[in-house]
Amino acid sequence: MLLFLLIVIGAVAAFVVWVVGAYNGLVGARNAFRNAFAQIDVQLTRRHDLIPNLVETAKAYMAHEKGTLEAVIQARNAAVSGLGAAKAAPGDAAAIAQLGGAEGQLSGALSRLLVTVEAYPELKASANMQQLTEELTSTENRIAFARQAYNDAVMGYNNRREMFPGSLVATRFDFKPASLLEIPEAESHKRDAPRVQF
Numbered sequence: 001m002l003l004f005l006l007i008v009i010g011a012v013a014a015f016v017v018w019v020v021g022a023y024n025g026l027v028g029a030r031n032a033f034r035n036a037f038a039q040i041d042v043q044l045t046r047r048h049d050l051i052p053n054l055v056e057t058a059k060a061y062m063a064h065e066k067g068t069l070e071a072v073i074q075a076r077n078a079a080v081s082g083l084g085a086a087k088a089a090p091g092d093a094a095a096i097a098q099l100g101g102a103e104g105q106l107s108g109a110l111s112r113l114l115v116t117v118e119a120y121p122e123l124k125a126s127a128n129m130q131q132l133t134e135e136l137t138s139t140e141n142r143i144a145f146a147r148q149a150y151n152d153a154v155m156g157y158n159n160r161r162e163m164f165p166g167s168l169v170a171t172r173f174d175f176k177p178a179s180l181l182e183i184p185e186a187e188s189h190k191r192d193a194p195r196v197q198f
Helices: 002-059 066-088 093-117 121-125 127-162 166-172 185-191
Strands: none
Touching: 002 066, 002 093, 002 127, 002 166, 066 093, 093 127, 121 127, 127 166
16 A cells, blocks of 8 residues: 555656646746847847938938838838837737738838939948948848747747647646747748849
8 A cells, every 4th residue: 555655656746747847848948939039129129220320311312212211210110119019928929920010011111212322322422321231231130140049949939839748738837829920921032042143
């Protein structure tokens, strides 16, 4: 009888240790993707802070391009709003989709602005504009790396959450799935390698 009781106590203890380990692993994975999102937040905030300076620099030279400049500012404001919603709930599908869409619109508006800048040689040659463009390009690269790290962390969390036996603990303790930060279809051309023609 004592042996049976020891076996039962050992089995219960092993089960509790397993549940605690699985729970802690899920919490760690969730914290990892939240931390990865915080890195995206830093880079997107930097990007959003650079845009008003870019627009102000261009405004002096591009008096006839008011619509382009206003479109950039509107897209920036929408992106700031999307980032705020995503910060409140990193991993939430609706918030991440809103952020991805807003950032896609901002990227499109910035691309149009930078193409328009090409038509103004004195603006293009401006040291201020060159520095801002270089910083923006560097920030875009950091955003891409941060998005990749975030998506990797989300994948790790979702895998841990969905795979057996972790799925038993995830379901019991209500661990919600996290969403990837994807490039909107309108921006999917950025996935393609650049084409060089002579």
